[in-house]
Amino acid sequence: MTTDYDPIAEQYKRSKQQPWRTFVESFTLMDLVGDPSGLAVLDVACGEGFYTRMIRQRGAAQVTGVDLSQGMIDLARQQEAQYQLGIDYVVADARELGDVARYDLTVAAYLLNYASTRDELQSMCDGIARSLKPGGRFVTVNCHPGQHFPDAPSYRKYGFETTVTSDWREGAPIKWTFYLDDGPFNIENYYLSVATHEEAFRKAGFRQVNWHSPRLSPDGLRGREPEYWATLLERSPVTFIESVK
Template structure:
């Protein structure tokens, strides 16, 4: 199991093609982002730049991607060389981000669930708040802090499963196993509850926090039918959060 993305960067990229990624993850996240045209946007835990590129394509004026993994940043930069979009990519840790610029919007897809305890979560929230202008927004998707993963249903039909080891409490590892065509790989992240998230955001200086359930794209509904999405939407393994500084 790993939280180090260097060895799984290519497999992770393939997992982004699973239908729930398009019809729930990306659809919900981009709806929450709204129209980024003209904004300066920082994508923290940008990975190989999946959302970083989308945000730039949607008209964001200045886009920066930051990730802890040199392997992920190398992949992102390779894309930038092939199709130049004017995105800057940096290796950095969300817990001690100090950038020369404050952004209108910070986006983070699957960052906060790497905090192993409340102190790490608070450090990430502070790092993000430091990078935002007053009034700026932080929009994020993570493993769902409101889901009791110990009794979650099977998500195999979507191409992944979640499992936990031991007691379900602060810092319990959640293993996400992704099934690809001829391959599978594991990612490990950590459970921290809703209250700990809200406390971390407040302490970092966010004045408002809103929780959002996953939204299903109209295309996802018509292509797969309503029944297909029921386990996902009744026990959402991911949650979307929006904070205002």
């Protein structure tokens, strides 16, 4: 599993400013999160805390962010020092989460697409399920396992591209290139099928696995025609899952 975010932590943080992140990714994810008032929330693969802060600011009672990358956690803690939201950030591996049944809601934005094997995906789902109280919810956004990435359209106008150079099979790498003002940077995800995801969720103890398509915030139409968003919404490279333990 290639997940070294330390060298690209700052660039990844800036990629979250791209309009599609706000008007599609954040809008849909927060819609699925709902009102977190009073909840204990765990943000797994929290990165520099983009969604961790958002969920706390929306009223969650207690929020913890965990990530494998020290560089990402350093950036998250710098922002915690600045904004003082009362969030705990911890360097930890999603596959080895030890906080048993403590959380009402666990969120993980772009974690599961780092599993390159069925076993890795299972370990992640097991760790997430362990973190939740019975009846707790898991909400996630990921690289879309139902998208046939070798035939993916260009997403360049949104500020990124996806590329597949090997055979399309379980574990195949998908390269994402993000274009920022000072140049591009790459990250690598892995393909595992929809069926493999559903099996991993069920084995981990999730009762329902609900897949959701991305949705567009009405604010995304200010100054942009609906046609602008068509490729992103109709051939979406990302998907959202909501599940209950």
